[in-house]
Amino acid sequence: MKNEPQSEQELLTRAREIAGMTFQELAQEANISVPPDLRRDKGWVGQLLEWHLGATAGSKPTQDFEQLGIELKTIPIGYNGKPLETTFVCVAPLIGVAGLTWETSHVRNKLSRVLWIPVEGEREIPLAQRHVGSPLIWSPTKDEEKQLKTDWEELMEMIVVGQVEQITARHGEVLQLRPKAANSRALTEAYGASGRLIKTLPRGFYLRTQFTAKLLEDHFAQ
Incomplete structure (x- = not known):
């Protein structure tokens, strides 16, 4: 495991150094074996990148790079350069939620500063041969934060009034609430x-x- 980076610049430099490399190359360096696919190892890519970048938080509710206040998010990309799936932010609180505000929410904390790392995600590319893309560091713009806050407040309101079972993936413009469990038990x-x-x-x-x-578009169009 690499030491924790001491600055945002050092973290970004590390992320740029692994851009263009395959999961196989990164796994060999970390002495980790590549699973045949991600069906049973959903968090594998994130863990591999955490090793190379020196993330320390593990599964704690803080950001992955706690001292820097930066969260790491991988984003599987298709051939067209667009994300292939939604991005998990954090688990939603379902009880003890009265009085929670957007300003002190986990969602806002996790998304306040994010290191996004696009990775090849097309299923037909064997996992070992997929490449890591160019990183970007992001904080929400005023407009983005407003969108996130509006959705969060709408979803939390439904949880508070006992309508959690009525929430579907159609609720929320940019942020959605979905079941998150390995099994239905x-x-x-x-x-x-x-x-x-x-x-x-x-x-x-x-x-x-x-x-x-x-x-991604806004960033890479710059």
Whole structure:
């Protein structure tokens, strides 16, 4: 594991150094074996990049580079340069949510400063042969933050009033709430419509692909 980078510039330099390399090359250097696919190893790519970049947070709710206040997000890209899937931000709180504000939310904390690393994501490219793309460091613009805040407040309002089961992937312009569980037995508590606690699947906040596509486009068009 590399030491934690001491500055944003050092982190960006490390990310640029691995741009263009294949997962196979990066895995060999880290002495990690490449799985045949990501079906059972969803977090593998992120862990591989964390090793090379010196991320320390692991699965803690803080940013991946805690001292720098920067979150690492990989983004699988198709042949057309567009994201292939939504981006997981963090797990959503379903109980004890009264009084939570956007300003102190996990979502805002995680997205305040992000190191985005695009990676080849087309399924037909064997995992070992996929390449890492050019990194970018991003913070939301005023408009982007406003969009995120509006969606977050709408979704949290539904959770507070016991409508978590009515939330679908269609809610939210840029941020959506979706079930986040390895299997359907992993239930958690939430408020039901009657105000009583119910058992439901854990939920996660995800960024829609049109949001991340625009973010990449804006950056690489500069």
